[in-house]
Amino acid sequence: MNNSLSQRGQTASQSALRIDFEAYFEAVKNLYHETENPEGSFPLNIAENKLSWPILKTHMMQLANQHAIPNWVANYTNSTGSITFRDKVASFYSKFLTGCKINPEHLALSAGSTSVIDLTSWILGEPGDVAVFPAPCYPVYKQDIQNKSGLERYDLITHHHIKDIENGPLLSVDHLNKALKDIENKGKRFRILVITNPDNPTGGMYPQSKLNEFADWCISHNIHMIVNEIYGLSLINTQHPELKDDYPAPVTFYSFANIMQKKQSEYLHHWYALSKDFGASGFRVGMVYSLNKTFIEAYHNLNGPSMVSNYTQWMFELVFSDEDFVEKYIKTNQQLLTENYLIVVRLLRRLKVPYAPAQGSLFVWLDLSEFLKENTQTLETKLWNDLYNQTGILLTPGNGFGHTQHGQFRLVHSCFSQKELEVAMDRLAQFIKNKRKS
Ligand SMILES: Cc1ncc(COP(=O)(O)O)c(C=O)c1O
Structure with a gap:
């Protein structure tokens, strides 16, 4: 303990913001790339939408060129x-x-x-x-x-x-x-x-x-x-x-x-x-x-x-x-989200992995509890680590979502292009098939 801090400062120094941040930054250092890093990892745990940034970025760059800063x-x-x-x-x-x-x-x-x-x-x-x-x-x-x-x-x-x-x-x-x-x-x-x-x-x-x-x-x-x-x-x-x-x-x-x-x-x-x-x-x-x-x-x-x-x-x-830009942006963004969502759901259906059908958000909430011998946090964390170590896919662990059933995970589908997400889903399919065999 560092006595130079307040009591609350000391408590804060011991309270991690998120349990999966460390793994996330590690995964980001080794990001998948089709040609340069085909064995790289897929951090699918942080709720970011990267699909429409190229559209917004281009528009913002044009605006910055057209307008002087007031x-x-x-x-x-x-x-x-x-x-x-x-x-x-x-x-x-x-x-x-x-x-x-x-x-x-x-x-x-x-x-x-x-x-x-x-x-x-x-x-x-x-x-x-x-x-x-x-x-x-x-x-x-x-x-x-x-x-x-x-x-x-x-x-x-x-x-x-x-x-x-x-x-x-x-x-x-x-x-x-x-x-x-x-x-x-x-x-x-x-x-x-x-x-x-x-x-x-x-x-x-x-x-x-x-x-x-x-x-x-x-x-x-x-x-x-x-x-x-x-x-x-x-x-x-x-x-x-x-x-x-x-x-x-x-x-x-x-x-x-x-x-x-x-x-x-x-x-x-x-x-x-x-x-x-x-x-x-x-x-x-x-x-x-x-x-x-x-x-x-x-x-x-x-x-x-x-x-x-x-x-x-x-x-x-x-x-x-x-407003014309905003309207088009929202529509395109929803199309892109739907297409990525579909890539994940196709796989889950094929392998009969239960999931909650999403009407919105950037996520698929899915259930891998079939691989837990008991409904415990320890076994869920082990499964989460095994998945990451064997496939490079980092999901958000159910831990912290406050639910009773362990073995459920959140998958963020909006951080990779469709082609890249397909690769991640192939790896996930292989992991599930191997686990079912063993
Ligand atoms: C429901 C919800 N609220 C708040 C936040 C935090 O958002 P912000 O980055 O704007 O602080 C998130 C981010 O994942 C979220 O999912």
């Missing part, structure tokens, strides 16, 4: 985002994401969704309060709500087997009532419900009716409900001829902003970021939208350390100004 970029701006950029974000939301009118005064911007989650938790909860997430769920929420704000993560179990969610997420008001009772019995307060829509890792989508029910339930219990739509435009074409049988009742994406607009409640909030739909995680742009005036005021006063750089705001202001 002087305001070099100065301080409003801590929650420059007024001109927030105006553009509001029109982008209305036209492409939410479908309803957005008042830019209800928006606040921070350096990525991580900052948004961190600050939102800090403002809404007291240390020891509980935030509830339907399991399995994005592991890093735990750190984001806990590291600074001291909130606790509660993984709400709605099912045990992947097959149970083949028609989408199962969360119901009954589950929420049970979680409330459980949390109160432990002497704690259920403070926030977080829904990710489309979901990370399952790619499932919540219908309007469910979102509406949950919002009513939360409002009636004075619980904050937040919907994270960070994958809101990363939709899979469920009508694709090869895919449509997986979706007997496809759900249409319905933005929570519409429900917020109708209910006008101080308990409802919405998160978004450009990290996934625009493959721009490195630009660090995250947003919170809330009709709670005091929340936005607090956010404004606290956001100084997490502001988005003005250069980035300016660049995306230009990108969003060209």
Whole structure:
């Protein structure tokens, strides 16, 4: 221990951000390349979308050539985002994401969704309060709500087997009532419900009716409900001829902003970021939208350390100004995501590996638990390592997603071209076949 640090600094020095980061950076050093490194590895564990970056990059380079940097970029701006950029974000939301009118005064911007989650938790909860997430769920929420704000993560179990969610997420008001009772019995307060829509890792989508029910339930219990739509435009074409049988009742994406607009409640909030739909995680742009005036005021006063750089705001202001480009970009991105998703699903179907049909996101949530002799974390970690050591494929281990069934993994399909992903899937097929033989 280093006594020169605060107690919390010492704790932080011992708390890894992600258990698979080290393996990721190792895998990246030895990346697959068709001719230069054909034995190289396939890191499929970090939620990045690299498919459409060439399109956005070309467009950004053209914009940078056509426009001189305005002087305001070099100065301080409003801590929650420059007024001109927030105006553009509001029109982008209305036209492409939410479908309803957005008042830019209800928006606040921070350096990525991580900052948004961190600050939102800090403002809404007291240390020891509980935030509830339907399991399995994005592991890093735990750190984001806990590291600074001291909130606790509660993984709400709605099912045990992947097959149970083949028609989408199962969360119901009954589950929420049970979680409330459980949390109160432990002497704690259920403070926030977080829904990710489309979901990370399952790619499932919540219908309007469910979102509406949950919002009513939360409002009636004075619980904050937040919907994270960070994958809101990363939709899979469920009508694709090869895919449509997986979706007997496809759900249409319905933005929570519409429900917020109708209910006008101080308990409802919405998160978004450009990290996934625009493959721009490195630009660090995250947003919170809330009709709670005091929340936005607090956010404004606290956001100084997490502001988005003005250069980035300016660049995306230009990108969003060209609505024809944005429209085409979203459409092409969805086509590319669907094609990559299909490459993975074709293999899983052929080998009869269970998976959750995704309606959106960058993932396939799949089940390799047939290879675990017992349902334990240790055996899951061994399988995860064996897969990486034998094939170079690095998946996101189920550990941290808060689920009861071990042996489930998240595969990010959007980091490699179709041709490269085919190679990775050949290796995965070989691994599964060998394991079944032995
Ligand atoms: C559901 C969810 N929220 C937040 C984040 C973090 O996003 P950002 O890079 O914008 O901080 C991720 C990234 O994987 C995510 O999947």
